[in-house]
Amino acid sequence: MSAPHIAVVGGGLAGIAAALACGDAGARVTLLEARPRLGGATFSTRREGLWIDNGQHVFLRCCSAYRGLLSRLGVADRVRLQERLAVPVLGPRGSIAWLRRSRLPAPLQLLPSLLRYRHLPRRERLRAGLAARALAALDPEDPALDAASLGSWLAARRQSPASIERFFDLVLRATLNLPAPEASLALAALVFRTGVLGAGGAGDLGFARVPLQELHGEAAAGTLEAQGARVWLRARAARIELAADGRPVVRAGERSLACDAVVLAVPHDAAAALLPARAALDPAALRGLGASPIVNLHLLYDRRVLPFELAAGVATPVQWIFDRSAAAGPLAPGQQLLAVSLSAAEPWVGRSTAELRQVFEPALAELLPEARRARLLRFFATCERAATFRQGPGTRRLRPGHETGLARVALAGAWTDTGWPATMEGAVRSGLTAARAALLAAGTRRGLPQVEAA
Numbered sequence: 319m320s321a322p323h324i325a326v327v328g329g330g331l332a333g334i335a336a337a338l339a340c341g342d343a344g345a346r347v348t349l350l351e352a353r354p355r356l357g358g359a360t361f362s363t364r365r366e367g368l369w370i371d372n373g374q375h376v377f378l379r380c381c382s383a384y385r386g387l388l389s390r391l392g393v394a395d396r397v398r399l400q401e402r403l404a405v406p407v408l409g410p411r412g413s414i415a416w417l418r419r420s421r422l423p424a425p426l427q428l429l430p431s432l433l434r435y436r437h438l439p440r441r442e443r444l445r446a447g448l449a450a451r452a453l454a455a456l457d458p459e460d461p462a463l464d465a466a467s468l469g470s471w472l473a474a475r476r477q478s479p480a481s482i483e484r485f486f487d488l489v490l491r492a493t494l495n496l497p498a499p500e501a502s503l504a505l506a507a508l509v510f511r512t513g514v515l516g517a518g519g520a521g522d523l524g525f526a527r528v529p530l531q532e533l534h535g536e537a538a539a540g541t542l543e544a545q546g547a548r549v550w551l552r553a554r555a556a557r558i559e560l561a562a563d564g565r566p567v568v569r570a571g572e573r574s575l576a577c578d579a580v581v582l583a584v585p586h587d588a589a590a591a592l593l594p595a596r597a598a599l600d601p602a603a604l605r606g607l608g609a610s611p612i613v614n615l616h617l618l619y620d621r622r623v624l625p626f627e628l629a630a631g632v633a634t635p636v637q638w639i640f641d642r643s644a645a646a647g648p649l650a651p652g653q654q655l656l657a658v659s660l661s662a663a664e665p666w667v668g669r670s671t672a673e674l675r676q677v678f679e680p681a682l683a684e685l686l687p688e689a690r691r692a693r694l695l696r697f698f699a700t701c702e703r704a705a706t707f708r709q710g711p712g713t714r715r716l717r718p719g720h721e722t723g724l725a726r727v728a729l730a731g732a733w734t735d736t737g738w739p740a741t742m743e744g745a746v747r748s749g750l751t752a753a754r755a756a757l758l759a760a761g762t763r764r765g766l767p768q769v770e771a772a
Contacts, residue, residue, distance in 0.1 A: 330358020335749030737772030
């Protein structure tokens with residue numbers, strides 16, 4: 319018997335993970351991607367002579383599926399994972415406080431730094447720590463949590479606006495891409511329970527040391543080629559049909575691809591239109607997931623202004639800052655390229671470059687003393703209007719699982735019900751889960767990918 323043939327529609331992280339898992343299990347794989355590259359929502363472009371990522375994507379030590387994908391791609395040495403979480407939090411007039419992981423056992427590892435956290439009044443520091451511990455103790459699977467907002471839960475525990483903005487939003491806005499009043503309590507609980515206050519340094523931060531296109535897209539293309547998979551770029555799937563024998567057929571332009579099973583790994587707003595009605599995918603529910611934007615600013619200075627590899631900001635429009643000098647390509651001696659990541663970025667979408675510069679150049683000068691003496695050589699912005707779905711209350715009931723009404727078609731994507739927020743980890747987990755389902759549907763029982771529980 320010949321090996322089963324599995325088509326993967328979509329070349330983002332979910333599709334890459336699914337394609338590799340199916341190939342590793344012995345299946346023949348064809349991956350179709352509408353763009354001229356792999357990588358999906360994590361990619362890089364060449365801008366004014368610099369390599370620029372479309373967004374500053376980070377991961378945590380607890381992101382086991384994503385880290386496993388990096389190892390499978392042979393690029394684990396091209397990321398930086400902190401040995402111990404250490405985030406300088408910058409405030410007005412150059413003030414600095416640190417959020418560091420101590421040697422205390424979970425969930426107490428952040429308590430020492432929180433008790434010294436100068437951006438909150440002393441009387442609020444312990445209260446914030448107790449609320450964080452209570453949040454980590456919640457069960458993200460509790461349906462009642464899905465219906466509640468993080469903001470209402472924090473208000474009921476007497477968290478001040480300053481505590482929410484300068485601690486909880488600092489952590490969760492970047493993860494859930496929504497401010498606390500609008501964010502899902504269930505997803506916030508998952509982040510604190512598994513990541514921030516998880517055991518074994520689960521919350522230690524990691525990020526790419528090279529352009530994302532090199533880390534994901536190029537590495538995936540080479541690995542899939544070595545595996546024997548076929549990769550069709552600029553191949554936008556128009557629809558998925560069923561042949562008379564029940565096997566799926568993918569239509570992409572003038573090409574038709576008959577296969578034994580399909581992993582559909584496209585954005586949530588495109589998935590339902592590709593499937594026949596019997597797939598029972600609810601377009602209204604998928605539309606209800608909505609979208610939340612991220613804006614990234616890229617600033618090239620004539621000298622080093624940020625003395626850290628990354629930093630966060632409070633009491634400022636600046637949220638997170640990253641030193642991307644090494645990944646940008648050769649810079650002139652002494653120059654530094656910063657990326658400023660703005661999550662839940664509705665207030666900044668549609669602003670001109672001049673308007674953004676008028677706000678953020680002085681804001682960075684307020685946080686970074688050296689920036690006041692430096693010359694800003696270049697300033698430009700990138701915007702992902704639909705960076706994630708809106709991860710608010712009621713999200714869980716709108717996210718479909720990997721199964722569809724078609725036995726041989728499985729869904730993948732960070733928007734599916736992975737139990738995780740819309741992160742790189744969630745995307746990879748969804749790809750592995752869908753690959754397992756597709757392999758089983760195609761009759762394969764060996765080499766099935768394993769997915770840890772959320």
